[in-house]
Structure formats: C-alpha cells, structure tokens
Amino acid sequence: MSGDTKLARNPLLSAYALAVYAFLYLPILVLVVYSFNGGGVGGFPPANWTFDWYKQLFQDGALWDSVLNSAIVAICAVAIALGLGLPAALALDRAEFPGKALFRRLVLLPLILPGIITGLSLLMLFVQVHMKLSLVTVTLGHGTALISVATTELFAGLQKLDRAQEEASLDLGANPWSTFWKITLPNLRVSLIAAGLLIFTLSFDEIAVSFFLIGRDNTLPLEIWSRLRRGITPEINAISTLILCFSIGIILVWYRLRSRTTHATEPTPQLAVATAQGELP
Amino acid sequence: MYSRAYKATVTIPPLAWVVALLLVPYAMLFCYSFWSVSPLQTIVHSWTLDNYRQLLEKPLYVEVFLRSVRIAGSVTLLALLLGYPLAYYVSFYTQGRKELAYQLVIIPLWASYLVRGYAWKTILGSDGVLNGLLQYLHITHAPLEFLLYSPFAVILTLTHIYTPFVFLPIYASLEHIPRNLVEASQDLGCSPWQTFRRVILPLSLPGVIAGATFAFVLTLGDFLAPLLVGGSSGIMISNVVVSLFGAAYNWPLGAAISLCMLVVVVMILFATERMEKRFSVS
Amino acid sequence: MSSPSPIEKTPVLAGSADVLLEIREVTKRYGARPVLRGISLNVASGEFLTILGESGSGKTTLLRLIAGFEQLDRGAILMSGARIDNVPAHKRPVNTVFQSYALFPHLSVFDNVAYGLRASRTTASEIPGRVANALDMVKMGDFAKSAPSKLSGGQQQRIALARALVNRPRVLLLDEPLSALDANLRRQMQVELKSLQREVGITFIFVTHDQEEAMALSDRVALLRAGHLEQIASPREIYGRPATAYAAQFIGQTNLLRAEIRNGIANAGPIVWRTFESQGKATFSLRQEAIRLVPSGASVSAPGVSVARFRGTIRNQSFGGAMDAIEIDCGSSHVVRARVAAPGPLSGEHEFEFDANDAIRVIEGGD
Numbered sequence: 055m056s057g058d059t060k061l062a063r064n065p066l067l068s069a070y071a072l073a074v075y076a077f078l079y080l081p082i083l084v085l086v087v088y089s090f091n092g093g094g095v096g097g098f099p100p101a102n103w104t105f106d107w108y109k110q111l112f113q114d115g116a117l118w119d120s121v122l123n124s125a126i127v128a129i130c131a132v133a134i135a136l137g138l139g140l141p142a143a144l145a146l147d148r149a150e151f152p153g154k155a156l157f158r159r160l161v162l163l164p165l166i167l168p169g170i171i172t173g174l175s176l177l178m179l180f181v182q183v184h185m186k187l188s189l190v191t192v193t194l195g196h197g198t199a200l201i202s203v204a205t206t207e208l209f210a211g212l213q214k215l216d217r218a219q220e221e222a223s224l225d226l227g228a229n230p231w232s233t234f235w236k237i238t239l240p241n242l243r244v245s246l247i248a249a250g251l252l253i254f255t256l257s258f259d260e261i262a263v264s265f266f267l268i269g270r271d272n273t274l275p276l277e278i279w280s281r282l283r284r285g286i287t288p289e290i291n292a293i294s295t296l297i298l299c300f301s302i303g304i305i306l307v308w309y310r311l312r313s314r315t316t317h318a319t320e321p322t323p324q325l326a327v328a329t330a331q332g333e334l335p
Numbered sequence: 336m337y338s339r340a341y342k343a344t345v346t347i348p349p350l351a352w353v354v355a356l357l358l359v360p361y362a363m364l365f366c367y368s369f370w371s372v373s374p375l376q377t378i379v380h381s382w383t384l385d386n387y388r389q390l391l392e393k394p395l396y397v398e399v400f401l402r403s404v405r406i407a408g409s410v411t412l413l414a415l416l417l418g419y420p421l422a423y424y425v426s427f428y429t430q431g432r433k434e435l436a437y438q439l440v441i442i443p444l445w446a447s448y449l450v451r452g453y454a455w456k457t458i459l460g461s462d463g464v465l466n467g468l469l470q471y472l473h474i475t476h477a478p479l480e481f482l483l484y485s486p487f488a489v490i491l492t493l494t495h496i497y498t499p500f501v502f503l504p505i506y507a508s509l510e511h512i513p514r515n516l517v518e519a520s521q522d523l524g525c526s527p528w529q530t531f532r533r534v535i536l537p538l539s540l541p542g543v544i545a546g547a548t549f550a551f552v553l554t555l556g557d558f559l560a561p562l563l564v565g566g567s568s569g570i571m572i573s574n575v576v577v578s579l580f581g582a583a584y585n586w587p588l589g590a591a592i593s594l595c596m597l598v599v600v601v602m603i604l605f606a607t608e609r610m611e612k613r614f615s616v617s
Numbered sequence: 618m619s620s621p622s623p624i625e626k627t628p629v630l631a632g633s634a635d636v637l638l639e640i641r642e643v644t645k646r647y648g649a650r651p652v653l654r655g656i657s658l659n660v661a662s663g664e665f666l667t668i669l670g671e672s673g674s675g676k677t678t679l680l681r682l683i684a685g686f687e688q689l690d691r692g693a694i695l696m697s698g699a700r701i702d703n704v705p706a707h708k709r710p711v712n713t714v715f716q717s718y719a720l721f722p723h724l725s726v727f728d729n730v731a732y733g734l735r736a737s738r739t740t741a742s743e744i745p746g747r748v749a750n751a752l753d754m755v756k757m758g759d760f761a762k763s764a765p766s767k768l769s770g771g772q773q774q775r776i777a778l779a780r781a782l783v784n785r786p787r788v789l790l791l792d793e794p795l796s797a798l799d800a801n802l803r804r805q806m807q808v809e810l811k812s813l814q815r816e817v818g819i820t821f822i823f824v825t826h827d828q829e830e831a832m833a834l835s836d837r838v839a840l841l842r843a844g845h846l847e848q849i850a851s852p853r854e855i856y857g858r859p860a861t862a863y864a865a866q867f868i869g870q871t872n873l874l875r876a877e878i879r880n881g882i883a884n885a886g887p888i889v890w891r892t893f894e895s896q897g898k899a900t901f902s903l904r905q906e907a908i909r910l911v912p913s914g915a916s917v918s919a920p921g922v923s924v925a926r927f928r929g930t931i932r933n934q935s936f937g938g939a940m941d942a943i944e945i946d947c948g949s950s951h952v953v954r955a956r957v958a959a960p961g962p963l964s965g966e967h968e969f970e971f972d973a974n975d976a977i978r979v980i981e982g983g984d
Contacts, residue, residue: 075440082443166604167556216719223721226736226784
C-alpha cells in the first residue's frame with residue numbers, strides 16, 4: 055500500500071508515537087547497557103564499562119549446556135511443527151471435508167491459549183501414560199503448540215501459490231505426487247524456511263509450556279529462571295543481551311524471506327511498458 | 336481435483352497428533368477436575384463436584400480471578416492506548432520510512448518474554464535503575480517501594496510485552512483501508528479527526544478486536560510476570576494453579592481452575608470471532 | 618421454413634469430419650448452482666473450435682472438465698469413442714494453455730517446455746530436439762535458457778503454447794490466452810495462432826468472451842449461455858443465420874423486430890415486410906448494416922428481390938469510419954439502429970430500406 059496519504063503533519067501524534075517507541079525500547083536498552091556495567095545491576099548512573107560479565111558467562115558450563123538443550127529441542131520442534139503443519143495447511147487450503155471448521159479451530163487453538171493450559175494438560179497426559187518428564191516431553195509440548203504457527207505461515211504461503219501451476223503440471227502429465235515434489239514444494243521453499251526460523255526462535259525462547267514439562271535437563275530460559283530465583287546477577291543481563299541479538303537476527307532474516315515471496319513471478323516494470331508500446335512480442 | 340487418498344493423507348496425520356496431544360490432554364484436564372486428592376497425597380479417582388464447589392465457595396479463588404480480570408483488562412486497555420496511535424502513525428504518517436518504522440515495532444516483540452520481564456525487574460526494584468535515576472536527580476530521597484512486587488509492576492510489564500502484539504493486527508487492518516476513502520472523506524470536507532472517527536476507526540475495528548482479544552486472553556492466563564515482578568499482592572489466577580501443581584499439591588483443584596480458564600477463553604474467542612465478522616467489511 | 622432449434626447445425630468442415638471429442642449431456646453444479654446444463658457437442662479432428670460466452674456462461678468450466686481439473690456431475694466426455702471423464706487429468710492426451718500462462722518460475726524456459734516430455738519419460742536424447750522445435754514454432758528459439766519471470770506477457774504466452782504443443786496432444790485447450798494482451802499484440806497473436814493450428818493440424822478448443830476474436834479464428838463457434846449451448850455453427854452461419862435473439866445480439870450488432878405475421882406479411886409497427894414464416898407472433902433479427910439509406914428521389918429497387926421500406930427521423934449519428942451508426946425513430950416508440958455509409962451529417966426524416974431476406978427469424982426467450 056502506498057504511504058502517500060497527504061494527511062497534514064500531526065506533531066502531537068508524532069510526539070506520542072515517539073514516546074511509545076521509547077517505552078518499548080528503554081527497558082531493553084537499560085538491560086543491554088547494564089550488562090556492561092561494572093557496578094552490577096541497578097543504581098544510576100552506570101559506571102565502569104566492563105566485559106567481565108560476558109567473560110563470566112562464557113565460562114559458565116551449565117548455562118551453555120542449557121543452550122545446547124534449547125537448540126536441540128528447537129530443531130526437533132521445527133521438524134514436528136513443519137512435518138504436521140504442512141499437511142494441515144494443505145488440508146485447510148484445498149480439501150473440503152466435514153468438520154473442517156472444527157479442525158481449523160483445533161489446530162490453531164494453541165496460538166492464542168495461555169501456555170499454562172497447554173503445559174498442564176500435556177503434563178497430565180504424560181503422567182497418566184507414565185512418561186518421565188525430560189527434554190522429550192518438552193519437545194512434544196513445543197511441537198504441539200507450534201503446529202499452529204507452522205500451519206498459519208504455510209497456509210499464507212499456499213494462498214500466494216499460483217494454483218494454475220499445479221494444474222499445468224498435471225496437464226503436462228506429471229502425477230499428483232510428482233507435482234507435489236517438483237512444483238508445490240519448491241514454490242513453498244521460502245515459506246518453509248521462514249516458518250522454520252520463526253518456530254525455532256519461538257521454541258528457543260519458550261518458557262510457559264516448558265515450565266511444566268521440564269525434567270532434569272534445563273532449557274536456556276528455564277536455566278535463567280532458576281538462577282533468577284537465587285538472585286539477580288549481571289551475568290543474566292549478558293546472556294539476555296546475547297539472546298536478544300540472536301533472536302532479532304533470526305527474525306530479521308525471516309522477515310526478509312517473507313517479503314520476498316510476493317515478488318516471485320511478476321515481470322519487471324520495464325518489460326511491461328515495452329510490451330504495451332508494442333516493442334516486444 | 337484432489338482425490339480422497341490425497342485428502343486422507345493431508346488430514347489424518349495432523350488430526351491424529353492434535354487429537355492425541357491436544358484433545359486427549361484436555362479430556363484429562365476434564366477428568367482430573369472431578370477427582371480429588373487424598374490426605375496421603377495420592378489422586379483419588381472417584382468423581383465428585385467438590386473442586387468446583389470450592390471454587391465458588393471459597394472467596395480466595397473468586398477474588399484472585401477478579402483481580403486477574405482487572406489486570407487483564409488494564410493491560411488490554413493500556414496496550415490499545417499505546418498500540419493504536421502507534422499503528423495509526425506508522426500506517427498514515429510515515430511516508431518513506433514506513434518499512435523501518437514497522438520493523439522498529441516488531442523488534443522488541445522478539446526479545447523473549449523472559450528477557451523483557453527481567454529487564455523490568457531490574458528497573459523497578461528498590462535498588463533498581465529507576466529508583467537510582469530518581470534519587471540521582473533528587474526527585475526522591477528514598478526508594479519507591481510500590482514500583483516492584485505489586486499489581487502495578489505486573490500491569491506495566493505485561494503492557495510492555497503485549498503492546499507490539501496489539502499493534503500488529505491493528506496495523507494490518509489500517510493498511511487494508513483503501514487510501515482513496517481517506518481522500519474522498521477529505522474531499523467531502525472532513526477534518527483529519529472526523530475522517531479518523533467516521534472512516535478509519537470503524538474500518539479498523541476487526542484489527543482492534545483481534546489485538547484486544549489476544550492481549551486479554553494471554554494476560555489472563557499469565558503466571559510468569561506475577562512471579563517475576565508481582566510479589567504477593569500481584570498474584571494472578573494462574574499462579575494459584577501453579578502452586579496447586581507444586582507445593583500445594585492438589586492437582587484436581589488445579590485442573591478444575593484450568594478447565595474453567597479454558598472454557599472462558601474459548602467463549603471469549605467465539606464471541607470476538609462473531610464480533611469481528613460483524614464489523615468487517617470486505 | 619421452420620424455426621431452427623439451437624442444436625448443432627453444420628457438420629460440414631474444412632478438414633476431416635471424424636469426431637474426435639464427444640461431449641454428451643454434460644451437467645456440472647457448484648453446490649446448488651448449476652453451471653452446465655446438459656450440454657452436448659462434438660468436436661471434429663483438426664478443427665479450430667471456439668467456445669464463446671459471457672462470464673458465467675460455463676465456458677471455462679467446460680474447458681476444465683475436458684482437461685480434467687473438475688469432475689462432471691452427469692454425462693460423459695469421450696475421445697475417439699472412449700470415455701475420458703473418469704481418467705485423471707495427468708493421464709489425458711490433452712494439454713492446456715492457461716490464461717495466466719502458469720509457467721514454473723523456478724525452472725528455465727527449456728525445463729518448462731521439457732516438463733511434459735520428462736513426465737512421459739521421453740528418451741533423453743530426443744528432448745533437446747523437440748524442445749528446440751517447439752520454441753522455433755513460437756519464434757522463441759533464443760530464449761531456452763531464460764527465466765520465465767524475466768519475459769514479457771506476450772513472450773510468456775508463447776512459451777506456454779510451446780510447452781503444451783511439444784507433447785503433441787490430441788486436443789489443445791486454450792483458456793482466454795490472449796485476454797491479457799493489448800489490442801495490437803492480440804491481433805498479431807490471433808493471426809499466428811491460426812496459422813500455427815493449420816500448420817500442426819491439432820484440434821484447438823479456444824475459449825473466449827470476445828466475439829470478434831471467435832469469428833476471426835474459428836472453423837466453428839459454440840455459443841454458450843447460462844450453461845446451455847445456444848448455437849454451434851461456422852462464423853458465417855452464426856452471423857448470417859443466428860438461431861436465437863441472444864445469438865443475434867451477442868455477435869455483431871442487430872435490431873430485434875417483434876412482429877405479427879399474417880398472410881405472408883410481417884408487421885412490426887411501422888416496419889413491414891414480406892416473409893415466408895408461418896402465421897403468428899415472431900421475433901426477427903435485422904443486422905444494422907442491412908439497412909440502407911434510400912437517396913431522395915430514388916424509385917424502385919432491383920426486380921425479383923423483395924425490399925421493405927420505412928420512414929424515420931434520424932436521432933443520433935456517430936462517425937464510425939467506413940459506416941456511420943445512426944439511430945432512427947420510426948414513430949410510436951419504435952427505434953431502429955443502422956449502419957450506413959453516409960457522406961456527411963444527416964438529419965430530419967428519411968426513407969430507409971432493407972432486403973426482406975435479411976430479416977432472420979430467431980427464437981427469443983429463456984429456455
């Protein structure tokens with residue numbers, strides 16, 4: 055949409071918007087700044103610039119174990135969510151069947167449900183089937199909750215797909231399975247990667263569902279959480295800053311990828327003009 | 336065009352998973368809520384309405400629930416008051432820098448919940464940054480206690496977290512408004528404020544409803560912010576549930592509360608979905 | 618002459634008269650809404666058939682049924698006597714040129730064109746030659762390595778054509794392929810398509826809403842209306858002898874005269890002419906260019922030809938190149954439109970005439 059609206063400038067609104075931006079960013083800024091503060095967390099103004107907390111961080115074995123755990127869980131969660139989200143998105147986009155509305159609501163429910171309900175209900179299930187709480191249960195929880203995200207992203211990607219291409223493939227003699235592999239999936243490639251990145255980040259940062267399903271090994275958020283109980287240390291500022299950079303990096307890549315999918319098959323403007331003027335056949 | 340085999344292949348796996356790991360657990364929640372806990376700390380599998388009776392009779396639960404609703408309402412309202420004008424600004428008043436302005440709102444969204452909750456904790460504490468700043472500027476001479484470990488802190492933290500969430504659907508619906516409607520309104524003599532009130536606001540309602548629902552429902556069920564910054568006066572209903580699954584060991588009662596929450600959330604979702612349909616103009 | 622019924626009239630065709638495709642009583646509904654209502658028609662081998670109709674007439678649905686992207690509710694589609702409507706799309710010896718071209722953006726032009734050959738397991742050594750031939754046929758021989766997204770609309774359309782033709786289908790389906798092109802390019806492509814069809818000899822089934830296009834390209838035109846086959850005939854036949862009022866109005870420009878026939882005379886208010894049609898009420902189509910201006914002072918017309926004359930006041934005149942379009946008020950709210958070669962602006966009352974044979978009786982009304 056073009057932003058050229060010709061609305062008169064509104065200084066009051068601009069100031070207000072700036073204030074909201076400040077509200078959103080200042081706490082994060084404070085967090086980052088104080089991770090370099092020699093005097094620790096709190097107080098004002100921050101003095102002695104230091105990397106000490108980061109050095110301490112990198113020597114903290116337990117923390118890095120939890121980072122590894124989080125990464126493993128996140129990758130598995132991506133596999134589960136995409137592996138089930140893709141068929142769900144295909145079903146919602148193409149198939150008509152009784153109970154479709156209910157299916158859609160059910161798949162998308164965890165998106166808006168508070169994590170505690172998803173976490174607790176799964177906890178009860180695992181207890182009933184005598185499954186020990188561990189990273190496996192956490193992964194199952196993440197995967198289940200994040201199918202909704204995968205389905206939403208992939209559904210949007212499918213909608214942008216040119217259905218005629220699949221018909222053309224069939225028309226030319228390729229069977230439905232071959233069409234899926236050669237035409238549908240390649241066209242969904244960008245959506246799949248974008249969804250994967252999003253799910254990875256969400257799983258990595260996830261705490262509400264993990265809270266109830268965690269066993270002996272901690273994920274990173276829960277490791278931080280348990281340390282918080284013992285007291286605030288600037289080391290947490292440092293790891294938080296790192297998490298921040300990491301998450302933001304991934305999300306920016308995700309965003310770039312996502313906006314790329316709209317430009318797949320349009321001819322360039324210059325060619326369009328030339329065609330109109332009859333210069334090119 | 337899609338054969339029955341295709342349809343079966345795409346619907347059965349996700350359906351099976353979702354039934355096993357969503358529906359069955361909810362069913363477990365349902366069953367547990369009617370059971371009880373014996374003095375020996377074991378679950379008694381006999382069916383009773385005791386838990387629900389407790390919820391209605393003991394004032395504690397209703398009290399905490401109402402406080403949760405108040406907090407959720409406050410957070411939603413504040414997030415709307417912050418998020419809507421911001422969305423309006425980015426959509427209508429940023430010309431060349433719209434993309435950047437949009438990204439700048441999204442970025443805090445991806446700082447994890449924990450990171451942001453922790454940030455507020457360090458800011459609001461008696462030794463925290465804010466108190467330090469106020470004393471440094473000689474505005475106060477002693478730390479302000481109410482900043483942390485209070486409902487105020489919970490509301491502040493959650494507002495910070497959910498404002499971008501509220502921004503997103505409102506921004507999307509504002510972007511969908513054809514700009515020539517705005518121009519037509521001006522052409523017919525309406526000031527920007529009138530144009531906003533009569534054209535833009537009504538057309539953005541579906542986005543507002545979606546954002547508000549999201550913020551309200553998730554705040555209602557939140558237990559992390561109270562644990563981080565709420566103290567004992569900022570307890571919300573989910574914290575009660577957490578303790579019932581922890582130290583207070585009464586899973587059935589906790590399940591009953593959770594089930595009630597689930598039902599309330601689903602009802603809210605149905606209601607807002609219908610509201611959205613009513614207010615949306617294709 | 619009895620009134621013609623709107624069914625297939627002319628089996629006479631330029632090429633072979635073998636029926637290649639048979640569409641039998643095909644019915645298709647979307648939910649409760651019927652889109653095709655028991656349509657039957659035959660397509661001859663090697664012919665260029667156009668399915669013409671407005672949006673909603675069912676023309677695209679019919680095409681998609683032949684291609685296999687939709688399933689019919691009732692009826693059958695047969696090719697050389699064997700049913701194909703129960704055969705999945707990818708197994709039918711039919712190829713489609715899509716309205717949006719539907720080129721695969723992640724494959725090069727070469728791979729796009731080779732796609733069908735690879736799907737049918739053509740010998741690898743044969744593929745480059747056949748692709749090159751197909752591209753040359755559409756004059757895109759130099760573009761084999763290009764990416765489809767870099768081509769103009771017209772170029773993409775040619776590739777889509779090559780991609781379909783390379784598989785030597787028995788029938789080529791074209792779904793409004795020229796609608797996205799501008800007027801000049803469109804005319805150029807029409808000529809090329811027609812000569813291409815003659816060259817390869819494949820049966821073309823072409824769908825369009827543009828009646829001029831249909832007239833220019835086809836051996837026969839099948840006019841569809843609200844799911845029914847209104848008329849199927851050669852362009853000349855459908856133009857000169859439309860079966861229904863709808864056909865007369867859809868193709869070319871005409872006047873509909875509602876007349877009462879008594880004793881060999883048709884009486885449509887101020888306009889009266891001789892006719893062989895039977896007694897009673899009837900509707901006639903009179904093409905606008907069939908009306909001539911009688912120069913003042915002129916007398917009798919050629920002998921042996923029944924000519925009808927009437928008077929009227931000229932209400933509107935618009936310049937139209939070779940002919941002007943004029944509106945004639947004949948009194949008692951009878952208005953007739955004509956196309957006449959006028960030397961300059963006209964006004965006032967004049968006399969007009971037309972050959973009685975040019976008034977064609979048509980069927981009017983719904984079903």
